[in-house]
Amino acid sequence: MADLPKDTDILVIGAGIAGLCSALYLARAGRTVAVVERGEPWGDASGANAGTLSLQVKRPEVLHITRRAIELWQDFKADFGIDVGFGRPGGLRVATNAREVDMLRHSQAEQRTLGIEVEWLDGNRLRDTAPWLGPTVLAATWCDWDSYSSPLQAGRALIDGARRDGVAVIGGAAVTAIAKETKGYRVTTALGVIACNTLVIAAGAWSGEVAAILGVTLPVSADVNMLSVTEPAPHLIDKVVTHIGGILSLKQYPNGTCLIGGGWQGQGGLASGRKEIDHEQLMHNFRVAIGVVPALANLRLVRSWSGFEGVAADALPLFGPLPGRPAAYVNACARGGYSQGPALGLLMAELISAGRTSLPMERFYPARFAS
Numbered sequence: 346m347a348d349l350p351k352d353t354d355i356l357v358i359g360a361g362i363a364g365l366c367s368a369l370y371l372a373r374a375g376r377t378v379a380v381v382e383r384g385e386p387w388g389d390a391s392g393a394n395a396g397t398l399s400l401q402v403k404r405p406e407v408l409h410i411t412r413r414a415i416e417l418w419q420d421f422k423a424d425f426g427i428d429v430g431f432g433r434p435g436g437l438r439v440a441t442n443a444r445e446v447d448m449l450r451h452s453q454a455e456q457r458t459l460g461i462e463v464e465w466l467d468g469n470r471l472r473d474t475a476p477w478l479g480p481t482v483l484a485a486t487w488c489d490w491d492s493y494s495s496p497l498q499a500g501r502a503l504i505d506g507a508r509r510d511g512v513a514v515i516g517g518a519a520v521t522a523i524a525k526e527t528k529g530y531r532v533t534t535a536l537g538v539i540a541c542n543t544l545v546i547a548a549g550a551w552s553g554e555v556a557a558i559l560g561v562t563l564p565v566s567a568d569v570n571m572l573s574v575t576e577p578a579p580h581l582i583d584k585v586v587t588h589i590g591g592i593l594s595l596k597q598y599p600n601g602t603c604l605i606g607g608g609w610q611g612q613g614g615l616a617s618g619r620k621e622i623d624h625e626q627l628m629h630n631f632r633v634a635i636g637v638v639p640a641l642a643n644l645r646l647v648r649s650w651s652g653f654e655g656v657a658a659d660a661l662p663l664f665g666p667l668p669g670r671p672a673a674y675v676n677a678c679a680r681g682g683y684s685q686g687p688a689l690g691l692l693m694a695e696l697i698s699a700g701r702t703s704l705p706m707e708r709f710y711p712a713r714f715a716s
């Protein structure tokens with residue numbers, strides 16, 4: 346484990362996708378950066394997530410961020426020598442009843458007006474594209490951008506990559522107190538005190554807790570998302586699959602395992618720290634998945650788990666300056682934040698280094714919640 350430096354230019358709190366990507370791009374901008382993490386780096390949502398990078402499931406407000414992020418995911422190897430297990434097979438978003446077909450039409454039209462090309466598939470074209478889909482699937486939209494990366498691979502690779510670029514990534518360093526100094530902040534962690542000029546809160550579902558240490562209220566809650574993985578199987582599902590109405594994300598990795606999730610909720614919450622499987626909800630997840638890809642019924646399940654995903658009151662990212670706290674920023678709570686992580690990291694680096702961002706981000710500033 347790395348030692349805690351006495352000081353740093355920029356201190357990032359939290360070593361998930363938001364914190365590590367912020368650190369990586371800040372280091373590339375020539376800044377000295379340390380990341381302090383309460384537990385193991387990559388030990389929470391980012392390490393537990395499904396790795397789906399789907400553009401067409403995103404809310405219109407964050408489509409531009411997600412599209413930029415997928416470009417960056419794709420370029421990690423070329424830009425940083427970081428192999429995140431990226432694949433871009435494209436994705437199908439399916440509809441299984443008349444109401445969902447209408448919803449899908451509406452979503453396709455909306456995305457087209459925002460410059461995202463999604464193609465309509467039904468009948469023979471749909472069956473030819475994905476013969477493994479079940480008969481309940483009536484139509485789907487196809488998006489060439491939909492991709493995946495491997496969270497298992499990406500975590501290690503991003504931590505190593507950040508360290509290679511000079512970032513100190515320090516686990517076991519829970520932040521417990523923050524004091525404003527004349528210039529910057531003095532941050533107390535479980536491993537000692539570190540001074541910094543600039544602070545970035547990237548503590549995921551706990552970003553509200555960390556902001557509260559600075560006396561700022563952020564409306565953050567957490568979902569308890571569940572995810573399951575099957576035994577390896579012969580290659581069948583050659584696209585990322587999502588569902589307009591049925592809560593599903595599904596894909597088969599190159600090693601043959603299938604990941605089944607989508608956001609079905611487990612039990613527990615931030616207050617108790619419990620995140621447990623809800624078996625009834627899990628059965629719904631499998632029913633939806635098997636309805637869409639019947640061949641899944643023949644596979645054995647290897648493991649199911651759950652993790653906390655931080656959510657702001659309006660389910661949009663918390664990104665930007667912390668109100669009333671100079672040189673303190675937040676990068677947290679993007680819904681499906683793994684997909685958006687690289688872009689939000691790059692944009693945070695731009696904001697801190699240049700005072701402006703290459704994509705419009707003001708609507709995500711935490712000041713929107715200031716009363």
Ligand SMILES: Cc1cc2nc3c(=O)[nH]c(=O)nc-3n(C[C@H](O)[C@H](O)[C@H](O)COP(=O)(O)OP(=O)(O)OC[C@H]3O[C@@H](n4cnc5c(N)ncnc54)[C@H](O)[C@@H]3O)c2cc1C
Binds near residue numbers: 387549594651
């Ligand atoms: C089961 C599951 C499946 C998901 N699937 C997908 C998916 O397929 N695609 C997608 O885009 N998104 C998915 N998500 C959402 C995604 O994982 C999250 O949005 C994203 O990982 C959040 O990243 P983060 O860096 O903000 O938070 P985290 O990864 O949670 O990192 C925050 C870190 O801050 C640390 N921390 C907290 N408090 C302190 C403190 N006081 N001091 C120091 N460190 C602290 C935590 O320990 C943690 O490691 C999924 C989430 C879950 C749980």
